[in-house]
Amino acid sequence: MRLFSKDFWFQYASPKTFYPLAGKLIPWFAGAAVILTLVGLYIGFFVAPVDYQQGNSYRVMFIHVPAAWMSMLIYVVMCAYAALGLVLNTRLSDMMAAALAPTGAMFTFVTLWTGALWGRPTWGTYWVWDARLTSELILLFLYLGYMALRSAIDDPRRASRASGLLALVGVINVPIIYFSVQWWNTLHQGASVSLTSAPTMAATMFAAMIVMTFAFWAYAIAVALYRVRLIILERERHARWVVELAEQER
């Protein structure tokens, strides 16, 4: 049973074996991202009807909600890799954490940006300091702080340990974002989609949101794999296989 052997899993923890595997996976995730985005946009703009209260501005939700989910999910995954790197001392997990941060920060910014543009016609304001919006802004600062701390420390091992710890401490913010609409009185509405009850919106609207979520998900994986390959090349630039690879690509 190869799947149950420790060696089977640990061989992919080596950057050298992971590099070609990631390379093979990227086109599949990138292709899925493009197709799902096109399908999601079609449903979002041509199938889902206009909202009787919000008009067409609600179509911003088809990217706002998936981006918000991704901003939190990527942070949790990044944190899991950072923890794995701290505990097992595996270099690849630390590289994966580093590869996810910029994409997570991008989705967090998209969440805030689209939220502001939706809030203006719906609430009458781009921004309020309510718990949901403020904690999401803190998430952006956590991502930026993680990236800044990494690049500020020259020694890669110390950089990964310091930034990994920062990521771990910051994960407390994710449940705060998620439950903020229940714990505090926020202008931001509660969840319309949850795991425990049926979504409180039209089926076509829900479909557009879910398809766009999978599109962003595939995009994030493709981009993170691409970036982790670059980090592997940068860190292992003295390794023989990296040198040979660079020579071949000419």
Place this chain on the structure above:
Amino acid sequence: MNWSSWSEFFAMGGHAPYVWGSYGVTFLLMAIEVFLLRRRRHAVMRRIRRLVRMQRETNE
């Protein structure tokens, strides 16, 4: 079908700046991220080849 014409589609019932401002910035940022990654890959490859050349020259 939601729209009777393309101009109606682009007008988004008066919410055009908000809707297109959201979608535009989102996809622009994604495109920029992909562009920066590709540029970084070229830079990394160039750097590794330069390291190899420098090593060869010192060995000779």
